[in-house]
Amino acid sequence: MFNKIQNYLLINHPLLWNTKIVPALVAGVLFNIIFFLLGYSEGTVYFKDNDYYYDGNSASIIFFSVLISILFFVVWIVYYTRNNAYKSFYQLQKFALYKEWLIILAICMLNVNYTLSYLTGKEVRVRTYFSYEETKKRCETISMASVFIDGGHYTPSANSNEPRTLVFNGQEYPVGSLINNSGQTFRISGNENPELKVKKLMQQDNQQQIKKIMRDYFALIKEHGLNTNLTPEQWFDMTYSHPHFIDYELIGKGNGNNDGLGYTARSYTYNLPHNALVNGYQRISNSWFSPLIEDSTILFTLYFGLAISMLVFGYKVTTGRNLLIAVISFGLLWILFGIIAVLSSSGKFIPYACLILVVAMMAYFLSVINSNEGKRVSGIVLNILLWSLGAVLPIIYGLLMDYYSNTDQGIRDSGYIYSKVPQYEWLLEHLSDFTFLNILFIALFMLYMTENVRKWKGTAES
Incomplete structure (x- = not known):
């Protein structure tokens, strides 16, 4: 049955076949269910334990989930990169690269979600004790x-x-x-x-x-x-x-x-046996008081999956050599920016330098597409640009927060009291919304980027 599905996808939906989405989804969903059930079993509250709650198995299970994710990625990438229609100059339909990136993103999100599934299972189990x-x-x-x-x-x-x-x-x-x-x-x-x-x-x-x-x-x-x-x-x-x-x-x-x-x-x-009761009911109380999963945990998982998808996509459309040079160059740039920031004693140098770098790289990449001078180092630039997209809005947000945090307005009420301006309070209140909005921005911007990458492939190497 599995081979029939693969053959059908090969003939009718080659993009789905090439990304190995069926085996990847089956394995990803199965592992998520397994780790959810492990979390559910670990969420048992022991009312007879007079010591503070000690979660001794979580570290081992989380480590195991990370190991499974790494092995999953290694196996999937080996099969996924065997066939590359993009590098073989097959004619690609409009938005084909964007669809491929979305599939990569879905697989990556599913595969980095094992720890989240485990933690969710634990909290669900705790909440089943009492309403x-x-x-x-x-x-x-x-x-x-x-x-x-x-x-x-x-x-x-x-x-x-x-x-x-x-x-x-x-x-x-x-x-x-x-x-x-x-x-x-x-x-x-x-x-x-x-x-x-x-x-x-x-x-x-x-x-x-x-x-x-x-x-x-x-x-x-x-x-x-x-x-x-x-x-x-x-x-x-x-x-x-x-x-x-x-x-x-x-x-x-x-x-x-x-x-x-x-x-x-x-x-x-x-x-x-007061301590035994307190420790058990503190565990249940804390579970009901807090969200099932903290926003910070969800955001970390989403951004980590997004980062992995950019790495895989960059490797898919460029080369391993370009990817390796991009990693080294990216690290050297950060070291250089850090040294300049220390020497200049400027806390704002790095965010402004990063914004200027992203704009410069985008301009260079577009100029390569519109010129006939060859790709040159644009493959390296493309990788760094893909990794940097997710930082643009957070950097702007941070600069706005810094600007408004230094703008105090006086309120006179039995003395002089400082309070932050409404813009600062608004930004602080909507921090979580902003981080989720940034993911939507990246997804929409990738629609534009993938079309440019498709055009870039037709540029001569030199």
Whole structure:
């Protein structure tokens, strides 16, 4: 069946056959599914682990994904470059090179996506434990209950001149009161701070609600198979002493002489598996609080795939010799620009030099196409130009940010306050949008470039 598909493509769609898109897509999709499933299996949350979350296997799996990507590229490029209609002077239809670059881009994007698939699988697995609302409800229960567990609140020494009381919600309490105890925080929470909420219940002597919080907390302990030497009733009796909350037993939050964070703490008679619950629900809370995949991770993957596609396309339309000389020249240019920037003590030399270089290379490349003087070094210039396209808009963006960051407007309000101009704030707010827009700009500009490359191929070598 696979051979039939390849034969059909060879006869009817030679571009698809030449780029080996079918085997490349099949292999790429298969590897992405495998790494997604690996991530899903690695996303297990262990509520019985009293140590902070340690993701020991991720580094190995990510390294393995990079290795698979490299092997994939080596095999694909070997088969892809066996036949080159462009270099063999076959007549190419309009936009044929652009279509070929889009296929190369799709294959590259798919092949550099393995790590992203792995990370996505992990976060999807974490989010399957509980819905957003259920996670928020459980985190709130843990946060409120943590006020009745030793949170290490500060008590001044006997010889200290520090205040011996604190004021909460208009009422005074001794500093040793449970009201002064710190509660656990999570990144996802309701409209009201859980710690303030439970302390108001304590202040109102709402024993029924306090007991319910403790029962809900013990329900979580039981659900996750954790152990404790307390009951909800004992916990309440040992810690609740309205109205001042100064007569209470210190309840540990780890395994006896170890607080669950890896170092020895005070010894407690009674302990709750608080750290185990916190570490598990922190993991779930963080997953729901953050995007499934951060924009920065997506952008890195997209730009890396884009860079690889430019390398492959450059090699396809020029030669390996041109590509190698271009790499060396590109590196030497950066070294030269760096030396000049240091000697001139100018932080803006490199971005301006890069813009001028891109414009000069584009002008030279177009002049070669329109003249009859031969290609000369235009193959080397073409490679460097392809790699530099993606930097044009970011450089302009950076220069605009630098310009507006040095343009402050004074706002007089009980003194003189500096604030950035609206243009700077707008640019900063739309940074992520701009980086995605730059990819669209590159894709559209490549439509123009590939047509010029097609014309350039007809230019004499010398």
